[in-house]
Amino acid sequence: MINNAADWKRLLSEVIAGERGTVTLHALLIISATTVRPDSPLLRHEQGHVEQANELGAAYLPTYIRQRGEVSGALQAIGIPGTDRNVYKLHPMEVDANRRASLSLLWHGNATP
Numbered sequence: 001m002i003n004n005a006a007d008w009k010r011l012l013s014e015v016i017a018g019e020r021g022t023v024t025l026h027a028l029l030i031i032s033a034t035t036v037r038p039d040s041p042l043l044r045h046e047q048g049h050v051e052q053a054n055e056l057g058a059a060y061l062p063t064y065i066r067q068r069g070e071v072s073g074a075l076q077a078i079g080i081p082g083t084d085r086n087v088y089k090l091h092p093m094e095v096d097a098n099r100r101a102s103l104s105l106l107w108h109g110n111a112t113p
């Protein structure tokens with residue numbers, strides 16, 4: 001769960017260390033530890049997040065974080081571990097980014113938890 005400066009530092013450290021693939025932090029800021037090809041599904045997915053960031057403005061990251069907590073809580077309430085992987089696949093903004101990219105709704109690439 002990302003909810004303070006230390007969590008952001010951890011997230012950025014994970015990307016830099018290659019433990020986390022690619023993250024869109026803002027409409028003008030995608031960070032990645034991998035090579036993102038221009039014609040790749042990953043870039044199309046991240047462009048879906050860019051559209052979200054443009055639409056939500058300053059609410060983009062707070063909305064993402066809040067929904068992440070909601071998905072984690074819902075999974076745990078029905079006995080499914082709220083792991084990063086489980087939450088990521090079902091996060092509404094991830095599913096929406098996949099929809100915008102014309103990918104399978106549960107697409108999650110190969111380098112993102």
Ligand SMILES: [Zn+2]
Nearest residue numbers: 045049094097
């Ligand atoms: Zn995503």
